[in-house]
Amino acid sequence: MRATFDYDVLIAGAGPAGAHTALRLARAGWRVGLLDMRRFPRKKACGEFLSPACVPMLEDLGLLEGLLASGARRVSGMQLYAPRSCAHGHFVTIGPYRPGAHEGQHGFGLGIRREVLDEQAVRAAERQSGITCMLGWRVHYATQDESGRVSGLSVSNPDGKRLQLTARFVVAADGPRSRVAGSLAWTNKWRGQERFALIARFHGVESTTEAHVQVLDGGDYFAACPIDSGIFTANLVVDREALAGGNRSLDALFAERLDRAPALQAKLAYAELVEPISACGPLRTMTRRTSGPGVALVGDACGFVDPFTGEGMFFAMRGAQLLAEEVHAFLSGKRSERSALRRYEQARRREFGPRYGLAKLLQRGLRRRGVADRVVRTLGRWPRLCDLVLGLTGDYVPPSGLLSPLVWRSVLGTANRVPVHDAASDPGLVRY
Ligand SMILES: Cc1cc2nc3c(=O)[nH]c(=O)nc-3n(C[C@H](O)[C@H](O)[C@H](O)COP(=O)(O)OP(=O)(O)OC[C@H]3O[C@@H](n4cnc5c(N)ncnc54)[C@H](O)[C@@H]3O)c2cc1C
CATH class of the missing domain: 3.50.50.60 (FAD/NAD(P)-binding domain)
Incomplete structure (x- = not known):
């Protein structure tokens, strides 16, 4: 039976x-x-950035329209910072790989409260x-x-x-x-290094369509993203030891790390916290x-x-x-x-x-002194290479795409070049 x-x-x-x-x-x-x-x-600790490859899946389930109607922000690219260098990339077609959803030339990810x-x-x-x-x-x-x-x-x-x-x-x-x-x-x-995240949400950040990642010496990093309701979410990821510093408040730890991230600091100069900073972890x-x-x-x-x-x-x-x-x-x-x-x-x-x-490789590499700067400086010189990295982390270029001649033709050629963000006109961008 x-x-x-x-x-x-x-x-x-x-x-x-x-x-x-x-x-x-x-x-x-x-x-x-x-x-x-x-x-x-319900709340969920998160950077609140959805990579471009999520967009078609949301559309397939009939969820995309509602999210956009609720103010989800289209995220067109990323500003990457290491201690002494910066680069800009966009979610654009790389060889045969297109970001799932397009607006004009750009694909986009989304920024939305969890x-x-x-x-x-x-x-x-x-x-x-x-x-x-x-x-x-x-x-x-x-x-x-x-x-x-x-x-x-x-x-x-x-x-x-x-x-x-x-x-x-x-x-x-x-x-x-x-x-x-x-x-x-x-x-x-x-059994490896335990990492924790501090989560902060701000109001009053100048409008942008780009996420912002800043790696600090030692491997701590900020990941920030514009989301709905005029909010800018900024996560700081640190080793457990950073949190064990006696009575130091989360605000003080956030502010201390922000002092080492001048571009993000400039962005947040006139911003106000929407709610108290919270922490979560261990992450792994x-x-x-x-x-x-x-x-x-x-x-x-x-x-x-x-x-x-x-x-x-x-x-x-x-x-x-x-x-x-x-x-x-x-x-x-x-x-x-x-x-x-x-x-x-x-x-x-x-x-x-x-x-x-x-x-994991990026994580490990970026903890080593100087590596983040070498990588980001190279990406800054080769915007299309930076676009490729964003395609990989934006989940629409598979890692196996690195073996495709079409991908490298698109990265090294000029035919597919997109206008690169004008650093001089961006008040939040510090040139090194
Ligand atoms: C600090 C931080 C920043 C992040 N930033 C990003 C980012 O920018 N972009 C990105 O793509 N990902 C990010 N992530 C990862 C992302 O949040 C997770 O990968 C994603 O939420 C996984 O979804 P999930 O449904 O598997 O789990 P969850 O979203 O955690 O959902 C699990 C659900 O299970 C429920 N649950 C748990 N235990 C029980 C139980 N015993 N009984 C009943 N229900 C239970 C919980 O209430 C919860 O609703 C971040 C994560 C962290 C911690």
Whole structure:
């Protein structure tokens, strides 16, 4: 006799990874239970920059229009700063690779508050037939049948009552400290340098369509982005030791690092904090596995890298797309679960492996004295090379694109050259 389940798919966590997986599976006809311990809108520590490759995925789910109507800012490029050098790049076509969404010559990423981004996805899930949203429900652990196969979740409802929900398949999208992964003993302790982020939001920054990254000597960095409602979000990422400096307040630490970032300091000269600076971390988490019988992880639940290249939401949304495709194939009997999960893992490795590698390499390199300046100075001399780096970190140029002659012809030739930002007319830009 076939067992009966409460849901076809039960998803822990309704951030971008969970909400996108739910929407995709419900649209394919499956009964989905989507749980989150928080109610929306909720805050989430983030640089709030969505890389250009996220834009078509938002459009595909019908979410883009609502975000733009809510004031999401189009981000056309980035200003990169090292202690003694700077470079500008744009999200433009590189050889055969186009940023997914275009406005005139430029592709764009988006800057939007997470309260807005995540709430709109959850509201879309609430409207979508086939999805039962359970907000304010806490997941405790994955339940397993006698064979060890994951068969559901142990949860508490908003009144604190413990319940067991069952499903043909469970998705863990419950973020970097995943309870589901923890309950399966899949989490690994990160033994490297622990990093923390300070998050600040400002009003009163001169309007810009460019994000701003500033690496400091020693590897601390600022990542800042214009977002909706005239807000400019600036994150500062530091080593744990920087936070351990006695009674030093977050404001003082932020101000001290800002003294070493003159271009950003100039931008923020007349700005006011919208809310107190907050801190989060440690940032790095790791898992040993990302799938097993009856369950798969997606988004930050799979492990979280330092947000230097601003790709976490791309990994969450693209991961949701890859996973939903395979879970659908398994549930509809097109593939065995084993083969579907193997394909999911392979696709993740193929698409994300080189990107994780690149992000880690940049992280490591930039901590070494002088390396950031050498890299940024070279990018400053070769704007098209800087565009290529933005294409890579903007997720629309795959790392394998570095082997393409078309890419290098586009970078080294002049035919495709775009007007480069005029540094002299930018009051926030300090020339070295
Ligand atoms: C400081 C910082 C800056 C960043 N900047 C950027 C950036 O600019 N661009 C970018 O693309 N990425 C950035 N990231 C990364 C990005 O925020 C994440 O990669 C992204 O949020 C991952 O989405 P997710 O859905 O996997 O997880 P989350 O967004 O964390 O969602 C997980 C959800 O699970 C829920 N949950 C957790 N535990 C439970 C439980 N036990 N029961 C029920 N629900 C639970 C949580 O409430 C949450 O809603 C940044 C991250 C940090 C920390």
